[in-house]
Amino acid sequence: MQGKKNYTEKLFLSFQLSDRVREDNLYRRLRETLDLSFLYKDTKELYGRTGNPSIDPVVFFKLLITGYLENITSDRKLVEHCSMRMDVLYFLGYDLDEELPWHSTISRTRQLYPASLFEKLFNKVFVLCVDSGMVSGHTQAVDSAPIKANASMESVVPKMPATPMDDHLKKVSEENGKTTKKHGGNVSPAHISAPAHELKRVEKHHQNLRESPVRLVGASHKKARLLSNKTHYNPHDPDARISVKPGKARKLNYHCSMAVDTAEGVISHIQADFADGRDSQYLTDISLKVQGRLRKNELIMTDILADAGYSNGANYHFLEQRKLTGWIPVFGKYKPEIEGFPYNKEKDEYSCPMDRPLPFKGFSTNRNGSVLKNYWAAPKDCKACPMKPQCAPKTKSKKIARTIYDEQYLRAYARQHSEKGKRMKNLRQSTVEPVFGSLTQFYGLRKIGVLGKAGAQKVMLMAAIAFNLKKYLKKGGKKPSIGIFEAIMDAFQGCLTICRHIRPRPVLQMAP
Template sequence: MQGRKNYTEKLFLSFRLSDRVPKDNLYRRLRETLDLSFLYRDTEELYGRTGNPSIDPVVFFKLLITGYLENITSDRKLVEHCGMRMDVLYFLGYDLDEELPWHSTISRTRQLYPESLFEKLFNKVFALCVDSGMVSGRTQAVDSAPIKANASMESVVPKMPASPMDDHLKKVSEENGATGQKQAKTASPAHISAPEHELKRVEKHHRNLREGPVQLMGASHKKARLLSNKTHYNPHDPDARISVKPGKARKLNYLCSMSVDTAKGVISHIQADFADGRDSQYLKGIGLKVQDRLGQNELVMTDLLADTGYSNGSNYDFLEQRKLTGWIPVFGKFKPGIEGFPYDRERDEYRCPTDRPLPFKGLSTNKYGTVLKNYWAAPRDCRACHMKPQCAPKTRSKKIARTIYDEQYLRAYARQHSERGRQMKRLRQSTVEPVFGSLTQFYGLRKIGVLGKAGAHKVMLMAAIAFNLKKYLKKGGGKPFISILKVIMDALQGLLTDFHWSIQSRPILIKA
C-alpha cells in the first residue's frame, strides 16, 4: 500500500539538541574540547556596571570561529546560517526557539575587543596543538601574501603637499588661536612624507608611463600605475596600501605575514602588515614573536625557512645572533665575489688585476640607509695603469663598495647551493604555501571585511585559529584517548581467538 506523510505542526514538542547531534560531529567535539571560560575574566573590565547585558563573550568568539570554519565573512549571513544548523546551535549553547544575537552586535563587539584578546585565544589553541604532539618547533617556514582590503582604487585621492598645508595651518592658527590649529590638524588630509629622492623616482616612473604605449593588462594599465603610496591614499581606509602581484591588477591590500611549523602544518604566528613594505623588514619581529611563543610551550626553534623576499644582511645577522639557521636564498643581484679582484680576508683588502691593493677606507651610508664598506685604490696606482679606461673610466681611482654583512651573505649563499638547502626549499614550498591557499579559499581570508590594520590583524588571527582547530580535531584532538598497548593487546587477542577456533574446527585424523 502506498504511504503518504501528512505534516501538522505540533503545539508542544519534546526535543533536545544533544540527542540530534552525532558524537563525532565537528561542532560537538569542538564544544567538548575548547574551553573559553577565561574570556569572562579578560573582558570584564571592558564593560560597565549598568545598562543592558551585552553579547556573551564566549558566544561572540564561537560565532566568529563558526564563520571562518564555514568560510562566511558577512556577519548578517553568519547569523542566518547559524539559525539553520542544529550542530552549530548546540556549539553556541542556543536552543531552537532562542533568538541569536543581532548581526550588528558582532561588528561592534569586534571593534570593542583589543587585539591582545584575539592573540590570547590564538595562543590557547596553539597550546592545544602542542599538547597533542602536532608541533615540533624546530623548523618554521615564513611567508607573506597580500590580502584584498575593504577599499576601492576608485576612491584613492592625492595626498596634500606638506609645505602649503603648513602655511594653511599657520594662517588658521593666527585667526582662530591654538584651538583652531588643533582642529585643523585633526581634520586635515594625509601629507606627503616620502623623501625627495623617492618622489623623484616616482615622477620618473610616471613620465615613462605617459610617454610609453598604453597596455591593456590590468597589472600594467597606465591610469592604475600612475597611483603610488607616496602620493595617494584612500580616506575610507588609510591603512590600506596599493600593491600588485605579477600578472594581477593593482589593488588596495594588507600584507598577511605568517609562520608555519613544518611538522604538521600548524600556524605558529600570523600578523597584518602594511602592503607597501618589504617582506624583509618584518622578519625580525616575526622571529622574536615565534621564538617567544615556542618558548612559552617549552619548544626550541633551530631553523627558519623563507623565500628571497626576506633576504637581507641584517636579517642574516639577526638570525645568527639568535642562534638560528636561516635558509633564505640571497637576492639575485648579490655576487659572492668581484671578477678579477680577489679579496684578502686577513688584510681586509682587494687586489686588482695588476696586483695593486684596494685597502679598506671607511664606512658610508647611501640614500636608502644601507651601510657600506668602501675600498679605494691609490690614485697614483690607477693613473699609471693601462687598464684604467676599462676599470675606472669616470673616477680618479677604482672604488669597491660592499655591504657590512658580506660574510653573512656568503654563508647564506653557501647554504642556498647545498643539498640541504635544496631540501629546505622544497620543504618550505610544501608547507607554508598550501596553508595560504587554504586560508584564502576555505577560511574567509580572501578579503578583509573590516577597516584598519588592527581589524585586519583580528581577522587574520581568527582565520588562523579556525585553521588550527580544524587540523587539531582532524589529527585526533578531542577524541577519547586509546592506548597503543591496548590496541596491540586487542589485536593479539583476536588472533589467538581465531587460532583457537581454527584448531577446534580442524578435523582430527586417526591413523589406522
C-alpha cells in the first residue's frame, strides 16, 4: 500500500534543542569546549551605560565563527542560515521561537570591536591547541598570499601630484582632471608620495609595455589603463593595493602572511599587510610575534621555513641574531662565486684572471637603501690589460659590488643545497600551502568583505580561529598518549606511593 505523509503543524508543549542535537555534533562539542565569558569584561568599556542593549558579545563572536566554519561571508546570509539550523541555534544559545540579531548589527559591532580583541580570541584558541599537544613550536612554516579586497579596479583614480614633475606627472594630472569630473568631484584626492626615481621606473615600465611587439590577440597597451600604486589609488578602500599573481589579472588585494606549526598544521600567526610590499619585509615582524606567542606557552622556536620570496640578507642576519635557523632559499640572481674572480677572505679582496688584486675600497648605498661593499682594481693595472675590453669596457677599472650580508647568504645557500634543506622544503610545501588552500576555499578567505586594513586583519584572524577550532575538535581535544619512558616513570611513582601507605606486618618470634 502506498504511503502518504500528511503534515499538520503542531504546537509543541515540551521541546528542547539539546535533545535534538547529537552528542558528536560539531557545534555541540564547540559549545562545551569554547568558553567566551572573558568577552564581557573586555568589551564593557566599548558601550555606554544608557540606551538599548546591543548584541551579546559572546553571541556576536559565535555568529562569526559559524560563518567561517560554514564558508559564509555575507552577514545577511549568515543570519538566514543560522535560523534554519537547530545545532547552530543551540550553539548560539537561542531557542526556536527567538529571533536572531539583525544582520546590520553584526556589521556595526565588527567595526566597533578593535582588532586586539579578535587577536585575544585567537590566542585563547591557540592555547587550547597547545594544551592538547598539537603544537610542537620548534619549526614554523611561513608563507603569504594576496587576498582580493572589496574594491574594483574600475574605480581606481589617479593621485594628485605633490609637485609638477616631468612628463609622467603631467600625464597623471591631465588624467586626474578627467577622472575627477567623471566621478563627480566628490573624492578627496590623495597625493603622490613616491620619490622621483621610482616614478621614472614606473613610467619606463609603462613605456616598454606600449612599445612591446609581443601582445595578445585583440590587446592594445596604448588603450589599456597603465596603473601603479605610485600614481593611483581606490577612494572606496584606500588601503587596498594593486598587485598581480603570476598567471592572473591585476586586482586590488591585501597581503595575508601566515605562520603554521609543522606538527599538526595549527596556525600560529596570521596578519594583514598592504599588498604592494614584498614578502621579505614582513619576515622580521612575523618572527617576533610568533616567538612571543610561543614563549608565552613555554615553547621555543628553533627553525623557520619560507620560500625564496623571503630571501634577504637582513633577514638572514636577523634570524641568526635571534638564534633561529632560517631554511630560506636564496633568490635566483645571487651567485655564491664570481666566475674568474676568486675571493680571499683573509685579505678581503678579489683576484682577476690576470692575477691582479681587487681590494676592498669602501661601502656604498643604492637607491633601495641596500648597503654594498665595493672592490675595484687599480686603473693602471686595467689600462695595460688585454682583457679590459671584455672585463671592463665602459669603466677605467674592474669593479665588483657585493652585499654586506654575503656570509649570511653563503650559509643560507649551503643549507638550501643540503639533504636536510631539501627535506625542509618538502615539509614547508606540505604544511603551509594546504592551509592557505583550505582558508581560501572553505573558510571564507577568498575575498575580504570589509574595508580597510584593520577590517582585513579581523577577517583573517576569524578565518584562522575557525580553522584551528575545527582541527582541535577533529583531534578530539585530548592530550596525546605518553611515551614508554614516561609511562614507566608514572608506574614507578605510583608503586612508591602505594608502598608508603602499606603498614609493615609484625614479626612473629618463636618461643625458646
